Amino acid sequence: MKSMECTVTDGKKQIVVQPAAMTVFLQNKMVEAYDAKGSVYYLVFFKNEYLTTWKAESLRRRSFLEKACKYGVVYQSPHPFIREVLSSQTSYHKRSLSQLRGKFQGQHTTQETALMLTFFDAFVSKKELFKEIQSFYYQHRRSGQLFLGYRIIRLLQDFTPKHSWVKQMANDMEFSSFKDLYQRSAPELWEKDPIYMEKAHFYARKNSENTTRLLQFLKEEKRWAEAFSLMVDLISRYNAEAYYKELLQWLKLYYDKEEQLAVLEDLYDRAPSIKRLQEDLLEMYLTENKLENALILIKRHHLALEGKNEAALENMLATMDLHTGSIPLDELSTYIVPLYETQPQKAEKILQKCVHQLLSDRTIQDIMNWLAPVREKYQSSPTVKQMDKMKKLREDPDKQRELGEMLYEFNQLDQAIECFSWEMELNTTDPEPVRWLSKIYLDLGKEAESKAYQDLYRKMQKANA
Template identity: 45%
Template sequence: MGNLDCFITDGKKKISIRLERFVVYLQSKVVEAVDEHSQVYYLLFYKNNYLNSFKADSVRRRSFLARALRNGLAFPGSHPLVQAFLPHNRLFQKRSATQLFQKLQSDYTPHETALIITFLDSFLSKKDLFERIQSIYYHYRRNGQIFAGYRILRILVDFTPNHSWVKELSNELGVAKFKKMYQDFSEDLWVSDSLFIEKASFKNRKNPEVFQKLLTHFETEKRPIDGAALIREKMKRNASSGYYDMYQDWMNKHYQNVDQIDILEDLYDLAPHFKPLQQDLLQLYLDSRQLTKAIRLIHHHQLSLPNAQAKTMTKLLEKTDVGKELLQMPELTTYIATLYTDSPDKAELILQKCVNQLMTSHDITYILEWLSTLKEKHIQLPVVNRIEKMKELSDDPDAQMQLGELYYEFSQLEQAIDCFSWEMELDHTNPIPVRWLSKIYYELDKKEESKAYQQLYKDLQRK
């Protein structure tokens, strides 16, 4: 699946961008994208909602964006979950700072607005952002809403921890009971200040209990990609059956319409040595007839196939046209060699198909080289013996009859015609090459030519 293309509308201008990276970080999502001139853009989201897009030549050090790109849970822009989150060809409106702040005030609570403002310090003046959050604090303080004001203060503690005003207010005696609740990460905060406790939990997500609470929180807030990113990170760090089953359950629950091969291939990139994942991915490849990927996976991990998968694999190779990509894989000959151990007849049939296809575009020397892996394993191969015989006869003008018969065995009818025609030229009285030519032209559906050679064959027999 390729990287997603989207558009930014800036006034009357429409800019096409291609997604490069998608990052889940705290309550935000950050999309890194480039336009056709390699100009970088960042699309910023709060939870599931788009906020704004920004053109950026660089990222300010120690900004929220820098931390998100460094510490967030990243997906490639081509990931199927990213494409599920961002529909194809979606339009994103570029907002001015005034438009953005108006949207925040109309769509979000003051506490959410304060938190979102902290996301913007790579694009707007940090001093101006601080003053906007400070004004929200004063609004609550004037109204006597001490805890509501303290929640804003906690946002500022993370945003500007060394600011003298923030230090002074956070150490006031009147907020001591709140301060202790936050220091202890009280369970009550999931109800009274979920914005804070989610941030704290995200940073402490390695803790199994905290991890589970975060998942439950994402489920409640209908943020499936956040949960997927969380479990996916666990698989990357410590692949286990428990996390793998959890990831599968999460995908089945929230992403039923997403291609499972894409999901497992992404997981395989993170945890390639996890055996259950290898087997599930192989089964999906076999079910979808993706032989190239299946053979490559088998070869790379030296997988031992259960009987059912081995039978499926063999049937697919027997029935499928062997394409150019498959023939260019050294893994294919290795797989055929292992197949000779259990099913020599089927292996020979598959090998015959491969050689037939190779002969349409390669000479005998190339084919012998292609077969060398099998020869090195000292397997008795009738196909190889016939190809070696063809190599021996190819330069012998007196052996064109035998060479033509071998070309016919490999379904190379045009080459067989050349050989039998040469033989007929050498000996006009011999009816055998004529009979062959009649037969081959008939198989090529060239009935007139076939009849002519058939009549010539009868005439030669009478003589």
């Protein structure tokens, strides 16, 4: 997939940035991007909503961003999930924290606003953010909204768990009934405090019931990047293959073939041992004519080819050109070796084709070296035996006609001409090399040369009669 660019607007200045990675963690998405000078920017999102862009002069440690990278899912650009979040057609306005406060208050609850403020502790003083969030608690306290105030306390327990004020308030007896709700993870909290329940279920996602409920919640909110990332996390971190089938179904609904392949390649990098994923990737590589990727996968996992996959590989190998540089030629023989374990006839056909092409511009000794991995395990290979025989014939000047016949079988007509010409000079009365030369020149479309040798062949036959 091609990399993308997007535009950040800072006042009257427009900055073109290129996304490098995106981290998805709970309700946050953070896109790391670079401008032409190498400066780092972070585009910050709350759920599906863009908030602001922050230029990273330096990053504070033990921040939300650091936690997100540790517990969330990080995607490298280009990745379809990043394109799901960003658009090259949109200009992303850089807002200050004070501008964000006004935006938050008009569109979000105080709890959501407090949560969004925690996203910025890598860039802004934690003390400043704490005071702002603390003010929401006092606002609810003055209004007698104890539960709303307690939701802010719960959020601060994550943000500044060691703060003495937070510890004191969390243990205040007037919140004991609310505290019991959270300790029991009561179902009604999905209505009363979905932010907390999403977090609690995420951290307990190894439990299938929690995962099912969390996925349902994310789908209800149409937060597809988060839903897909949860599945990716479960598959890669816990080897939960059960979610692979569901992820695949969703990918086929939302993305084209190229994007599906990009997602599966990323997933394979995280969880290469999943058999179904290996097989699906192989099928896609063969469908998309990605021979090198297919051969690497076959070698790495000793994959067997069946049905349409077998036919697709055969077709690709029948039309491949080893001289284009798109195939890792020096390693190709090592990719063929595993095929001998599952499909020796198929492997032999591939090997034969490779040798056919290699003979046009490589010496027999070069090809012998190239065949070493195959010879090491499968000395009985007919192609290996042919090449061993050709090497011996090459070293024997009295066997050039036999070598020429073998080269002809490999369609190496120019080299065969050299052999038969040598044989013709060595045995001036033997018409057989002349007959071969006439045949080969005809195959090459050189009718005049072919006719000249054909005439000479007839004269020699009459002279020997």
